[in-house]
Amino acid sequence: MDILNALVLFANFILVPGLAYGSQLALGALGITLVYAVLRFSNFAHGDTMAFGAMFTILLTWWLQSLGVSIDPLPTALIALPGGIVMSMGLCLVMDRLVYRHHRQVKSAPVVYVIASVGVMFVTNGLVRFIIGPNDQQFSDGTRFLIRARDFKAMTGLNEGLSIKLTQGLTVLIALVCMLALFWFLKRTRTGKAMRAYSDNESLALLSGVDPQRIVLITWLIVATLSTIAGVLYGLDKSFKPFTYFQLLLPMFAAAIVGGIGKPAGAILGGFVVAFSEIALTYAYKKFFRYLLPEEHQPDSLMQLLSTDYKFAISFVILVAVLLWRPTGLLRGQS
Amino acid sequence: MVSESSEQASPVISAPSVVDARTSSNGLRAIAGFGVMAVMLIGVGILQSWSLSIAIINLSLVSAIMALGINVQWGYAGLFNVGIMGFAALGGVAAMLVSVEPVQGAWAAGGTGIGLSGLCVGITVLLMMAIRRAMAPGKGQRWLLFAVLLIGLVITRSVYLPSVEAIERFDPARSGFLGGLGLPILFSWFVGGLFAAAGAWMIGKVALGLRSDYLAIATLGISEIIIAIIKNEDWLTRGVKNVSGLPRPVPYEVALQRNPAFVEWVARFSDGGQEAVRGASSLVVKLSYTGLFLTVLLLFLWLARRAQRAPWGRMMRAIRDNETAANAMGKNVTRRHLQIFIIGSAIVGVAGAMLVTLEGQLTPGTYNPLRYTFLIWVMVIVGGSGNNLGAVLGAFIIWFFWVEAEPLGQLLIQTLTSGLDAENVLRIHMLQHASHMRLVLMGIVLLLVLRFSPKGVLPEQVRR
Numbered sequence: 181m182d183i184l185n186a187l188v189l190f191a192n193f194i195l196v197p198g199l200a201y202g203s204q205l206a207l208g209a210l211g212i213t214l215v216y217a218v219l220r221f222s223n224f225a226h227g228d229t230m231a232f233g234a235m236f237t238i239l240l241t242w243w244l245q246s247l248g249v250s251i252d253p254l255p256t257a258l259i260a261l262p263g264g265i266v267m268s269m270g271l272c273l274v275m276d277r278l279v280y281r282h283h284r285q286v287k288s289a290p291v292v293y294v295i296a297s298v299g300v301m302f303v304t305n306g307l308v309r310f311i312i313g314p315n316d317q318q319f320s321d322g323t324r325f326l327i328r329a330r331d332f333k334a335m336t337g338l339n340e341g342l343s344i345k346l347t348q349g350l351t352v353l354i355a356l357v358c359m360l361a362l363f364w365f366l367k368r369t370r371t372g373k374a375m376r377a378y379s380d381n382e383s384l385a386l387l388s389g390v391d392p393q394r395i396v397l398i399t400w401l402i403v404a405t406l407s408t409i410a411g412v413l414y415g416l417d418k419s420f421k422p423f424t425y426f427q428l429l430l431p432m433f434a435a436a437i438v439g440g441i442g443k444p445a446g447a448i449l450g451g452f453v454v455a456f457s458e459i460a461l462t463y464a465y466k467k468f469f470r471y472l473l474p475e476e477h478q479p480d481s482l483m484q485l486l487s488t489d490y491k492f493a494i495s496f497v498i499l500v501a502v503l504l505w506r507p508t509g510l511l512r513g514q515s
Numbered sequence: 516m517v518s519e520s521s522e523q524a525s526p527v528i529s530a531p532s533v534v535d536a537r538t539s540s541n542g543l544r545a546i547a548g549f550g551v552m553a554v555m556l557i558g559v560g561i562l563q564s565w566s567l568s569i570a571i572i573n574l575s576l577v578s579a580i581m582a583l584g585i586n587v588q589w590g591y592a593g594l595f596n597v598g599i600m601g602f603a604a605l606g607g608v609a610a611m612l613v614s615v616e617p618v619q620g621a622w623a624a625g626g627t628g629i630g631l632s633g634l635c636v637g638i639t640v641l642l643m644m645a646i647r648r649a650m651a652p653g654k655g656q657r658w659l660l661f662a663v664l665l666i667g668l669v670i671t672r673s674v675y676l677p678s679v680e681a682i683e684r685f686d687p688a689r690s691g692f693l694g695g696l697g698l699p700i701l702f703s704w705f706v707g708g709l710f711a712a713a714g715a716w717m718i719g720k721v722a723l724g725l726r727s728d729y730l731a732i733a734t735l736g737i738s739e740i741i742i743a744i745i746k747n748e749d750w751l752t753r754g755v756k757n758v759s760g761l762p763r764p765v766p767y768e769v770a771l772q773r774n775p776a777f778v779e780w781v782a783r784f785s786d787g788g789q790e791a792v793r794g795a796s797s798l799v800v801k802l803s804y805t806g807l808f809l810t811v812l813l814l815f816l817w818l819a820r821r822a823q824r825a826p827w828g829r830m831m832r833a834i835r836d837n838e839t840a841a842n843a844m845g846k847n848v849t850r851r852h853l854q855i856f857i858i859g860s861a862i863v864g865v866a867g868a869m870l871v872t873l874e875g876q877l878t879p880g881t882y883n884p885l886r887y888t889f890l891i892w893v894m895v896i897v898g899g900s901g902n903n904l905g906a907v908l909g910a911f912i913i914w915f916f917w918v919e920a921e922p923l924g925q926l927l928i929q930t931l932t933s934g935l936d937a938e939n940v941l942r943i944h945m946l947q948h949a950s951h952m953r954l955v956l957m958g959i960v961l962l963l964v965l966r967f968s969p970k971g972v973l974p975e976q977v978r979r
Binding site: 221222224278279282283289290291292294295296298299300301302303304305306307309310311313314426430433434437487489490492493495496497499500503504507 | 593595721722725726727728729731732733735736737739740743744746747884885889892893896945947948951952953954955956957958959961962965966969
């Protein structure tokens with residue numbers, strides 16, 4: 181019975197990656213849920229909006245790196261981030277002006293907005309691939325690890341090491357800051373209250389003098405910011421590949437819906453639920469059980485519930501399960 | 516300024532009172548549309564190659580059938596099905612399973628195991644259904660359901676995993692899977708429709724009660740799961756190792772080239788040399804596929820037309836146009852939607868089987884949502900949602916531009932950057948990535964059509 185080793189193994193392979201991935205999904209899901217709450221449609225272009233913002237950040241990072249600018253030990257991408265955010269805001273506003281505004285004016289059915297967002301997705305996807313290419317891009321620098329596995333083993337004398345990448349730590353920290361900032365904005369500022377009012381009951385909000393154009397503008401600005409940050413953090417932590425961002429759409433939608441679409445807190449909760457489920461259900465627990473169980477009962481097989489190939493399937497199965505048993509999500513969002 | 520609460524929204528693309536006047540001009544538009552496409556395809560044949568032109572036609576026909584299936588779901592029931600890829604894949608798997616010879620050794624090694632695990636799954640599902648029916652909903656019922664599910668899963672896995680391993684270990688380089696039934700491949704087109712229909716029934720039961728964009732997400736997710744299963748369950752489909760060399764419904768080029776009667780026939784139109792015979796054999800094979808596909812397409816169009824004019828078609832349109840009234844009249848709207856969902860998906864499944872037949876191999880890796888799902892939707896929207904002929908025309912238009920966008924894009928960028936010298940980094944980069952601009956082009960086409968011509972090229976014809 182080696183509880184400490186088991187716990188460290190669990191932390192290293194499930195807890196830490198889950199927290200990082202969950203934060204990335206949560207930031208992405210926040211963008212989706214905001215668009216749903218205020219603009220009332222499911223934005224299929226969100227993944228590619230993340231890719232677009234991340235792409236510009238990468239280009240700026242490369243330029244800064246070529247100039248020799250560095251904020252070692254932190255990655256240079258953090259300085260380039262505001263530039264990427266500005267470009268992403270530009271994209272979102274242009275798309276809103278050219279595409280969604282018309283449909284708002286003619287009061288199209290919700291499904292038409294979704295089809296329009298598919299068109300926007302095509303355009304954005306094509307642009308990203310055209311500008312930066314469809315392949316993997318690396319742009320992280322700075323120190324890699326906060327704690328290395330062997331340093332941890334040396335420090336504690338345990339068999340199992342715990343390694344925390346700098347990007348993982350940054351992800352959790354930045355995500356936390358963003359979430360707190362968003363909540364402060366929504367709860368404490370006038371514009372935030374106006375947004376919540378507009379989302380809850382459009383007619384009454386308009387009667388109270390809320391300016392819908394401004395609300396829509398602010399929403400897109402926030403969505404652009406959150407999606408760029410999420411995209412850059414994901415790219416730093418794993419890698420940047422345009423197709424991956426499109427694939428992330430499904431877990432992000434699952435996260436938003438599981439938590440309760442239209443509710444920011446739901447998006448965050450959903451993000452972590454989906455991330456931890458994906459990781460926990462596809463992990464091979466053989467070593468874990470070896471530490472916990474006595475000699476006679478040690479397992480032979482991998483003790484893996486589902487193969488890692490089914491990671492995306494899991495987020496979807498969770499989504500379907502939630503839609504069947506609790507359609508408004510865990511925190512009972514909008515229907 | 517004050518917006519009213521949105522009523523039950525039928526797709527904005529259909530507005531019967533306005534479209535009524537267009538019924539006569541639609542015929543002319545259809546002829547004009549198809550005429551233009553014919554001219555362009557002949558142009559490609561002359562300027563590039565006839566082989567390419569017919570290849571475009573073949574894939575357009577397959578996409579047209581997929582678009583037809585989607586149009587049935589969208590036009591009759593307003594269902595936004597984003598799971599086309601999954602249904603096409605199910606059809607493709609059917610094509611493989613029907614036509615490939617069974618691998619005797621693999622069946623001996625793991626066949627019974629797979630059968631047993633299938634039985635376990637069936638029993639678990641039946642038990643769960645029985646519990647749902649017998650017990651009152653509540654905490655007790657949920658816990659029991661969960662327990663049964665868990666136990667069923669554990670038992671199934673214990674039987675399933677060893678048999679899968681045994682099957683995949685049997686001659687993995689050449690098979691490593693169970694094989695199929697060894698029946699003629701044309702039969703698989705029908706089976707593909709059945710597979711897709713079965714899949715649609717299961718999905719529809721779960722997802723059809725949801726709001727339109729939830730349905731989109733649900734169907735997208737389910738198609739991803741189907742593709743994941745096909746890619747990973749090697750014992751069934753060989754996964755990413757692909758199953759190639761599927762039997763053909765048309766003769767092989769080589770067989771034609773060796774046939775003296777064929778060589779004589781070719782000599783009448785050309786010099787009779789090796790290359791002419793080879794070129795002619797390839798064309799004849801492709802044209803045979805065209806004939807087969809065209810037959811299926813015309814059959815479906817005829818069936819759809821008959822359904823449209825029948826009372827059933829009128830009822831479906833009436834339900835779509837005013838669901839509340841239909842509900843009040845006692846029509847079970849969800850059941851009707853399920854019917855439409857199954858029929859549309861079955862059509863897509865047939866097209867999927869046809870595609871795999873054309874390619875002669877099942878390659879799960881090539882099923883990607885952009886090419887299958889979203890491109891088909893662009894075809895439906897551009898061609899005219901709610902109009903079957905429009906969906907077909909849309910398929911031809913969009914597929915043509917999808918294929919020709921690459922050479923045309925290269926040409927465009929070459930002329931645009933002709934001022935720059937050949938070594939210019941920007942020019943090289945743009946030429947390399949020109950193919951991605953076709954995604955942008957498709958997106959722009961979709962957005963323009965949605966905004967300026969939401970009814971598409973061939974709007975829906977209203978029949979009273």
